[in-house]
Amino acid sequence: MKKRIVLLPGDGIGKEVIHSAKDVLQAIAEEYNHSFCFETHEIGGAAIDLYGTPLPETTVDACKQADAVLLGAVGGPKWDNNPSHLRPEKGLLGIRKALDLFANLRPIKGFKNLLHASPLKEEVVSGSDLLIVRELTGGLYFGTPSERRDNGNTVVDTLSYTRKEIERIVDKGFQAAQQRRGHLTSVDKANVLESSKLWREVVEEKKAQYPDVAVEHVLVDAAAMKLITNPTHFDVIVTENLFGDILSDEASVLTGSLGMLPSASLREDGLGLYEPVHGSAPDIAGKGVANPVAMILSAALMLRYSFQLEDEAKVIEDAVQSILDTGFHTGDLQVANGRLVGTAEMTKLIVDYIKSQN
Numbered sequence: 001m002k003k004r005i006v007l008l009p010g011d012g013i014g015k016e017v018i019h020s021a022k023d024v025l026q027a028i029a030e031e032y033n034h035s036f037c038f039e040t041h042e043i044g045g046a047a048i049d050l051y052g053t054p055l056p057e058t059t060v061d062a063c064k065q066a067d068a069v070l071l072g073a074v075g076g077p078k079w080d081n082n083p084s085h086l087r088p089e090k091g092l093l094g095i096r097k098a099l100d101l102f103a104n105l106r107p108i109k110g111f112k113n114l115l116h117a118s119p120l121k122e123e124v125v126s127g128s129d130l131l132i133v134r135e136l137t138g139g140l141y142f143g144t145p146s147e148r149r150d151n152g153n154t155v156v157d158t159l160s161y162t163r164k165e166i167e168r169i170v171d172k173g174f175q176a177a178q179q180r181r182g183h184l185t186s187v188d189k190a191n192v193l194e195s196s197k198l199w200r201e202v203v204e205e206k207k208a209q210y211p212d213v214a215v216e217h218v219l220v221d222a223a224a225m226k227l228i229t230n231p232t233h234f235d236v237i238v239t240e241n242l243f244g245d246i247l248s249d250e251a252s253v254l255t256g257s258l259g260m261l262p263s264a265s266l267r268e269d270g271l272g273l274y275e276p277v278h279g280s281a282p283d284i285a286g287k288g289v290a291n292p293v294a295m296i297l298s299a300a301l302m303l304r305y306s307f308q309l310e311d312e313a314k315v316i317e318d319a320v321q322s323i324l325d326t327g328f329h330t331g332d333l334q335v336a337n338g339r340l341v342g343t344a345e346m347t348k349l350i351v352d353y354i355k356s357q358n
């Protein structure tokens with residue numbers, strides 16, 4: 001398989017962990033006979049410094065022509081006092097919008113060796129392995145009007161969805177469930193919100209197209225509770241933008257470290273942008289100690305969702321689990337009797353495991 005991948009390192013540890021993802025993908029290409037061609041472009045603070053804008057046209061054009069995009073992270077104290085159009089985060093929001101990335105996927109898994117890192121009881125988190133599919137370009141964050149009235153004393157936000165917007169994200173939820181354990185939880189607030197009533201109707205209509213998926217509807221407040229009292233109940237959760245934003249942050253505590261969490265943002269035709277959940281970590285940037293796992297697992301998601309290379313994605317995920325099981329860890333993780341390694345060594349261990357498997 002021949003693919004063009006755009007790399008957007010961004011700022012801080014983004015620049016470090018992007019190399020790890022590239023090394024891992026090159027190992028996959030060699031072992032499984034694929035040809036991945038990489039092109040690097042600027043975004044965020046790095047782009048502001050070089051071109052005076054957080055999202056240069058050349059970056060947008062390159063991403064539009066690519067088969068997939070890998071992004072490190074953007075931001076840092078250097079640009080914190082910039083006016084809002086010259087903030088690194090503008091680059092991130094801009095590229096999501098320019099590519100119409102409407103589906104945000106966040107897998108969350110309690111890694112065996114790291115369960116005690118979670119504030120939740122080990123027996124509660126143990127075995128949890130779920131995927132949140134969040135609508136990313138509609139709902140309350142984009143609805144109009146969104147404004148102040150009455151001299152600022154009355155405020156309005158608008159939660160608006162079209163049937164088409166709901167259908168495409170619900171399809172993504174069903175398809176993800178088919179690739180996993182066949183269980184879909186649709187989260188809404190259908191006892192109160194009109195938007196949620198249509199959401200629930202669409203899920204009910206779509207059910208017939210996916211007979212191999214078992215579906216349940218859970219109200220968002222109950223889902224929030226169940227996520228931390230019984231996380232192993234869930235396989236795939238599909239939900240609208242605001243609910244997904246809150247539930248995905250809540251679910252992230254199951255793993256215990258930001259450095260372990262990947263994400264995917266997808267367009268309808270399969271183009272995707274893949275990035276770790278964490279930021280540019282200015283406190284450890286440039287030291288070679290960042291955990292590359294979230295970025296590497298993001299590359300695995302790219303193989304799965306944009307290229308349909310499920311076996312190759314699994315090999316990367318197995319490599320990560322195996323290296324952690326052996327006790328190797330970066331400084332953000334506490335592992336009993338573990339061996340502390342830096343970004344480069346962690347990456348090499350994962351690459352070597354992949355090469356040993358084929």
Ligand code: NAI
Binds near residue numbers: 073074092277281289
């Ligand atoms: P952060 O995620 O960068 O860091 C939070 C804490 O977690 C820090 O102590 C950091 O050292 C640690 N950490 C994060 N990722 C790690 C990794 N891979 N390995 C080891 N330790 C890791 O969040 P923070 O500090 O709130 O934001 C820093 C900058 O990043 C800000 O400019 C912020 O706007 C930006 N940011 C960018 C995001 C993105 O590009 N998607 C997301 C979140 C924040």
Ligand code: MG
Binds near residue numbers: 245249
């Ligand atoms: Mg958030």
